[in-house]
Amino acid sequence: MSKTNEKPRLLIADDEAANISALVSALRDENSIIIARNGIEALERGNAMLPDLFLLDIKMPGLDGYEVCRRIRANPALKTVPVIFITALDAEQDESLGFSVGANDYITKPFSPAIVRARIKTQIELKRHRDHLEALAEERARQLLHAERLATLGTLAAGVAHEINNALTSVSAFSEMLVRIQRKIAVEERDRLEHQLGAGNPVITFIDTCGKYAAAIVDACDRITRIVSSMQSYSKRGADKPQPTVLADCVKNAIQLCVNNLKYGIDVRVDVPGDLPRVLAQPQQIEQVLINLINNAAQAINEIGKTGVINIAGRHADDHVVLTIEDSGPGIPPGKLDTIWEAFYTSKGDKGTGLGLSISHGIITEHHGRITAENRTEGGARFNITLPANI
Ligand SMILES: Nc1ncnc2c1ncn2[C@@H]1O[C@H](COP(=O)(O)OP(=O)(O)OP(=O)(O)O)[C@@H](O)[C@H]1O
Ligand SMILES: [Mg+2]
Known part of the structure; x- marks a missing residue:
């Protein structure tokens, strides 16, 4: 669809030169015009140029207007483009057939230029509103999906964080205890034991290294605590006042x-x-x-x-x-x-x-x-x- 500030693009399909020129002079000031002289040309140009509206004659050699309209409605790229029939066929069943193949409006000839312009304008505005509503609905659906995923994540985070916290409290407390015991042994017993057992004895190596490893576990626990608390604060977000x-x-x-x-x-x-x-x-x-x-x-x-x-x-x-x-x-x-x-x-x-x-x-x-x-x-x-x- 052309942008709102551009002239709408109309595709006029008619096999009579006189009809085309009457329509062009009635419509060219407010619209840019694409011309097709038969049904096949209307579909080809429509596909290539994606007009904002089709203005179709019904009686045309080859494909008639009804068939062109059916094919427009079956074409994913064109199916939402408004179609108006403009025709000399004024019987009720012709008009009703026109609507049943998917037309948005039906105008009989001879036409009044002012009325044709007004009805074209109405269809184009309706199409713009429909497109806008569809875009809004798509955006809303996307936001809802996103919000739903985040809400699931929040619930999951709260549950997981609680479980991790329980286990972490023990790991953290026991590793801190290990660090304290190691320090006490290192200060009070290590030298005596080394003297007794000899340097390089596995017990001495254990005393020397166990403190380092326990301290590393304490650090890792701190890190996990930070991560868990950020998960919890995420799941509780909104609770604090801005x-x-x-x-x-x-x-x-x-x-x-x-x-x-x-x-x-x-x-x-x-x-x-x-x-x-x-x-x-x-x-x-x-x-x-x-x-x-x-x-x-x-x-x-x-x-x-x-x-x-x-x-x-x-x-x-x-x-x-x-x-x-x-x-x-x-x-x-x-x-x-x-x-x-x-x-x-x-x-x-x-x-x-x-x-x-x-x-x-x-x-x-x-x-x-x-x-x-x-x-x-x-x-x-x-x-x-x-x-x-x-x-
Ligand atoms: N500054 C950046 N430069 C280049 N790519 C980026 C940058 N920031 C984000 N991205 C891309 O966006 C993706 C998603 O980022 P996001 O922060 O959501 O997840 P992540 O960084 O992959 O994982 P996590 O944040 O959990 O560590 C990244 O994987 C990366 O491909
Ligand atoms: Mg990231």
Whole structure:
């Protein structure tokens, strides 16, 4: 369909030159016209040029208008294009046959140019409204599917987090106990035992190494606790009240939480003024979004080398605040710019869950903001977050 600001494209099919010229002079000011002199030509041109409306004569050599209309309705590319018959056949059964093969309107000759123009306009407007409603319905269905997947994920996360927490409490408590016992033995008994058993005895090796391993288990437990608590905070999101939030602080906290991923030659440059307007938000949620984006940027940079730059910038524009997170990685394959937001889409195999962006999108939408992705002309990806300023 032509854009709303362009002239509608009408395909007029008639085998009489005089009829065509009468229609063209009545319609050319408001429409751009495609002409076909018989039914076959109408279908061929229709297929090639996808008009906004067909104006069909009925009696034409070869395929008549009824058959052309039937074939239009059977053609996936054309089936929703409005068809108006304009014909000298004025019997009731001709008109009724016209509607039964799928026409939207039926005009008898001789015609009044003003009425033909008005009826064409009505059909084109109806088609635009239908298309708009269909697009809205599709978008709504997509959002519902997305929300449903996120809700399932939230419920799943809450259940899994609870189970993991129970098991983790024991692992964590026992490994801390091991660390304490090892320290006590190392301080009070080790030298005496070494003297008794000899250096290199397996008992001495056990005393020396067991503390290191137990401390590693304690660290790993800490990490799991952090992950589990972020899953829980995700599933409980919405419970805390939004508060006026300084984005510069969220950025600082998020970077601190990402240090493990940023230590190898990744230069993080931050330009988020502390005096930007605050946003009404749950700060942990915004931090979670930033952590996802920063980790993605770091992982993207690591894909093509060990060093790179992540720029995080903030600015005030009209009544909102914009944060951009850009990286010098390989960028997002252009065909994937929509797919990356889907829950469980990942290009990282077992190393990714494919939830980071999907959750981030959910959080920003709940904050009445927008998050978008694009590729930078100089290479790498850029994510833009827009949030209403709380002035
Ligand atoms: N900065 C980026 N540069 C290039 N591709 C990216 C970038 N950020 C995201 N992507 C692409 O989007 C996909 C989805 O990202 P998302 O954060 O949702 O999941 P993930 O990073 O794969 O897994 P997880 O977040 O669970 O570790 C990634 O697998 C990657 O293909
Ligand atoms: Mg990710």
